[in-house]
Amino acid sequence: EAVVAQSPRYKIIEKRQSVAFWCNPISGHATLYWYQQILGQGPKLLIQFQNNGVVDDSQLPKDRFSAERLKGVDSTLKIQPAKLEDSAVYLCASSLDRGQVTHFGNGTRLTVT
């Protein structure tokens, strides 16, 4: 079964440090998403890529968050510097194309102390 792969599974950092998350979408999926899920809430979109271009980053806190998908396959999400309120699960998802069924990875659980 094709899966969305994410690493690391867990990360603990101190506030003001930097962190990066990696995602490998399902092979052939053109659309890639990063979602943030704060404990007790539903996921919220941070950024959406179509191939290597950004479609929607309106909810991304651009003063500290950045993301790229240079070759239109893998993607990285970076936080620099981290704040306490960034503690959450960061979920990567992909779909064959825009508007198609979306599949999620297991996420990276970030704890900022």
Added chain:
Amino acid sequence: GEDVEQSLFLSVREGDSSVINCTYTDSSSTYLYWYKQEPGAGLQLLTYIFSNMDMKQDQRLTVLLNKKDKHLSLRIADTQTGDSAIYFCAESGGNAGNMLTFGGGTRLMVKP
């Protein structure tokens, strides 16, 4: 912005049916989804329904969509302890574009 609402908690006995409800505001949604999330895990796609359908059945799962009332439900027949998890309703297409807008999740507890 668009909104998706779910009740927080549902408790049922093993073997009973569970019905999880969801309401949404975007009348132009294209797809409506149900995802399952177990502790420490990602989101598992359970089922989805196109907005031009009223019902979809998949083994123990039945999805009902009432477009007029913007109401979506997930029925799990013969609920098992392994069904205990958080269930998220989500919609996409429509005014929000291709992104998924999620509800806050319903925690289903199945008692033996």
